[in-house]
Amino acid sequence: MINRNGREAFRTLMNTRPVNFRRILALFILATVLCGLGLSFAGSESNGGGDHFFAGKTGERHLRRGDLAPTGTLTPIAAPTPTPFSHPLLFSPVAAEANVSIGIDEACVQILDGPCTNMWTYGGTYPGITIRRPTGQTTNVTFTNNLDPAAGELTVHNHGNHSSAANDGQPDDLLIPTGGSRTYIYDGLERGGNQQGKMQFYHDHRMDVTGRNVWMGLTGMYIVDDPADPPTLPSGTFDLPLAVADRQFDANNQIPYVFDPNGVTGDKILVNGVYEPYLEVGDRKYRLRILDASNARTYFLTLSTGDSFIQIGTESGLLPAPVVRTGMRMGPAERLDVVVDFAGKLGQNVYLTDLLTGMPLLEFRVTQHLVDDSSIPPTLRPLPDIGEPTVTRNWSFDKTAGHWTINGLRFDPNRVDARPVIGTTEKWVFTNPTGQAHTVHIHDVSQQCISRNGGACYPYETMKETWYLDPGETLELKLKFTDHTGMYMLHCHIVEHEDDGMMTQFEVVRPTSPRPRPTPLPRPTPRP
Numbered sequence: 001m002i003n004r005n006g007r008e009a010f011r012t013l014m015n016t017r018p019v020n021f022r023r024i025l026a027l028f029i030l031a032t033v034l035c036g037l038g039l040s041f042a043g044s045e046s047n048g049g050g051d052h053f054f055a056g057k058t059g060e061r062h063l064r065r066g067d068l069a070p071t072g073t074l075t076p077i078a079a080p081t082p083t084p085f086s087h088p089l090l091f092s093p094v095a096a097e098a099n100v101s102i103g104i105d106e107a108c109v110q111i112l113d114g115p116c117t118n119m120w121t122y123g124g125t126y127p128g129i130t131i132r133r134p135t136g137q138t139t140n141v142t143f144t145n146n147l148d149p150a151a152g153e154l155t156v157h158n159h160g161n162h163s164s165a166a167n168d169g170q171p172d173d174l175l176i177p178t179g180g181s182r183t184y185i186y187d188g189l190e191r192g193g194n195q196q197g198k199m200q201f202y203h204d205h206r207m208d209v210t211g212r213n214v215w216m217g218l219t220g221m222y223i224v225d226d227p228a229d230p231p232t233l234p235s236g237t238f239d240l241p242l243a244v245a246d247r248q249f250d251a252n253n254q255i256p257y258v259f260d261p262n263g264v265t266g267d268k269i270l271v272n273g274v275y276e277p278y279l280e281v282g283d284r285k286y287r288l289r290i291l292d293a294s295n296a297r298t299y300f301l302t303l304s305t306g307d308s309f310i311q312i313g314t315e316s317g318l319l320p321a322p323v324v325r326t327g328m329r330m331g332p333a334e335r336l337d338v339v340v341d342f343a344g345k346l347g348q349n350v351y352l353t354d355l356l357t358g359m360p361l362l363e364f365r366v367t368q369h370l371v372d373d374s375s376i377p378p379t380l381r382p383l384p385d386i387g388e389p390t391v392t393r394n395w396s397f398d399k400t401a402g403h404w405t406i407n408g409l410r411f412d413p414n415r416v417d418a419r420p421v422i423g424t425t426e427k428w429v430f431t432n433p434t435g436q437a438h439t440v441h442i443h444d445v446s447q448q449c450i451s452r453n454g455g456a457c458y459p460y461e462t463m464k465e466t467w468y469l470d471p472g473e474t475l476e477l478k479l480k481f482t483d484h485t486g487m488y489m490l491h492c493h494i495v496e497h498e499d500d501g502m503m504t505q506f507e508v509v510r511p512t513s514p515r516p517r518p519t520p521l522p523r524p525t526p527r528p
């Protein structure tokens with residue numbers, strides 16, 4: 001019998017194009033997992049990932065990241081076939097200070113064997129510098145646009161952050177010109193208290209070219225640490241941010257961007273900018289904060305052992321209680337905060353695998369025995385009470401006259417499609433009459449799920465800010481507008497859908513009060 005999780009997986013497989021041998025294989029593997037039989041890629045004996053799994057030859061890889069190099073100096077030689085799991089997983093440098101300066105720089109990043117890849121980066125690495133800050137404290141991040149003038153003006157959105165409108169990364173306003181800088185101020189507050197602990201990420205949001213800018217590398221992670229979260233969860237070196245993103249490389253290991261309104265994908269899936277990395281771990285619990293940093297690709301993550309993930313959080317912080325999941329779908333911009341336990345796996349290799357492509361993405365080598373002092377409490381964090389909605393708005397994620405639209409309209413920075421009042425709660429209803437899935441992201445405040453297709457929401461989607469919307473689905477959410485007035489975006493996070501027009505804006509406004517009557521002027525005293 002297939003559970004709800006399984007139905008979600010099958011829908012995703014059938015809705016993701018094109019259908020090919022790998023997908024049929026993935027369907028088979030999924031059925032195996034769901035039947036509870038499990039499957040194993042342990043060691044290097046069985047091949048669950050297709051022919052590329054064993055291809056290639058061993059080779060050394062330079063670990064230098066972000067060595068600056070001008071474009072166009074590469075020797076045109078064919079890149080060697082990458083050797084699977086021959087390079088260690090990397091983690092971007094972490095900035096933890098209140099004042100952070102990040103240069104938006106072109107850099108040649110060593111990703112595959114052979115020539116490095118010219119990318120646009122936040123601080124010279126891909127993904128960019130990870131910002132990690134305690135909640136409730138103000139953080140000033142100054143970005144300087146050092147890219148070639150052809151890249152144009154830029155804007156940075158701190159995705160998941162409750163920013164004031166001026167600091168939210170407006171797509172066509174408050175931009176960072178070539179050679180110029182802009183400081184974004186994040187106060188770490190929400191609903192009059194500290195912002196909830198979670199993993200956000202920052203990325204470019206420039207109108208019409210977000211897809212190009214993100215593809216070229218403008219993505220970084222941003223972790224908000226919250227002392228109110230349970231201290232027993234795996235932390236420190238056992239707390240791993242993982243950005244999963246695909247790229248298409250040419251023969252010179254470059255990633256030219258060719259816009260496709262249906263979404264740009266590549267055949268190489270990177271984790272933290274490394275293709276098929278390995279990580280040596282101990283036989284204990286680890287917290288994985290997984291981000292789908294792809295432009296358009298959806299994943300369905302499993303463990304090669306058939307073991308479960310224990311999901312503890314979403315984009316919007318910890319769930320009310322942990323949810324055990326054998327497989328997890330993740331669309332562009334979604335995050336999965338999970339705990340994986342390698343106890344009893346000493347000496348084995350465990351793979352984080354994408355069932356939709358059949359590809360193993362990351363090899364965990366369980367090489368050390370470690371005492372595990374971490375634990376997952378049975379309850380994590382209660383849902384905040386955001387009241388009952390007083391206004392309902394409907395948003396149809398559609399295709400109109402050959403373009404991706406919302407309620408039949410493409411993005412227009414001069415049009416505002418909703419003016420919710422600050423302090424009020426609204427119900428927003430999303431529908432998807434198209435044949436493709438969308439991952440819908442609302443800026444400003446997190447949202448709570450009311451219903452999916454008229455029934456219960458998935459147990460792991462109580463509060464989020466990026467929502468997977470399958471073809472034909474209806475999703476009801478509620479959200480309360482707090483703290484800030486001003487302009488915010490609502491859009492599909494398949495960034496080519498967004499660039500093609502599937503974005504709109506809403507303006508949070510103050511309540512309108514009746515105009516005060518002008519005080520009548522004193523009548524002039526008639527002259528005697």
Ligand SMILES: [Cu+2]
Nearest residue numbers: 438492494497
């Ligand atoms: Cu979309």
